[in-house]
Amino acid sequence: MPAAIIVAHGAPADPDPQDLVLHDLARRVGEVMPDWDIRGATLAREGSLDCALSGLQDPLIYPFFMAEGWFTKRELPRRLAELGFEGLTHLDPLGVDPDLPDLIAKAALQAAEDAGITSSEAHLLLAAHGSKVSSKSKDASYAMADILKRWGGFRDVSVGLIEEAPFLAEAAANLGQAVCVPFFALRAGHVVGDLPEALEEAEFAGPCLDPIGEHPQIPHLIAAALKRAGP
CATH class of the missing domain: 3.40.50.1400 (Rossmann fold)
Incomplete structure (x- = not known):
């Protein structure tokens, strides 16, 4: 089954609410794509990204950001590499x-x-x-x-x-x-x-x-x- 993870930065000071928003967004995208495994994660909530990656091999990464920048080009790839997921396909962020x-x-x-x-x-x-x-x-x-x-x-x-x-x-x-x-x-x-x-x-x-x-x-x-x- 094709898979994708929608990733946002989130709110470091209060990470849980934004993380729940990403999970809900993933659910709604999944309703449009019932043959895909769609998951959501935020960088701000500890464990969110590795939980979303669990059981997946080559998910697409959708950056839920308004611009390309440090988070999409450096921090997100670095975090993925730390979790053993290098070389994944990253789509353009929402803003473009x-x-x-x-x-x-x-x-x-x-x-x-x-x-x-x-x-x-x-x-x-x-x-x-x-x-x-x-x-x-x-x-x-x-x-x-x-x-x-x-x-x-x-x-x-x-x-x-x-x-x-x-x-x-x-x-x-x-x-x-x-x-x-x-x-x-x-x-x-x-x-x-x-x-x-x-x-x-x-x-x-x-x-x-x-x-x-x-x-x-x-x-x-x-x-x-x-x-x-x-x-």
């Missing part, structure tokens, strides 16, 4: 999936319609992580924004970041009619704390979606990626 821009655009357009906003006259704000130590997160956010601009539907698309400029509180100010899409895989610290605080500071009045990694279609998107890469 070719089907993700269409999902984001449709979700944002629906949010605008539900709020009575004319999308062609409104702004789409992509709220993302950013990083003080690497440009990878910022670069991935801007790459997504560029794709969404070409996709159309909104007057303009811009990026606001939590950990570096352009900071979200400034990027979200004085936009007029706007929709905010959190470019995050999981509902963790930044999404529940920093993000709403920044929008409140900016007096952002438009709808703000759930983190895109929680969208109901994400299991189908992951399943499609696994089928493209699988046997």
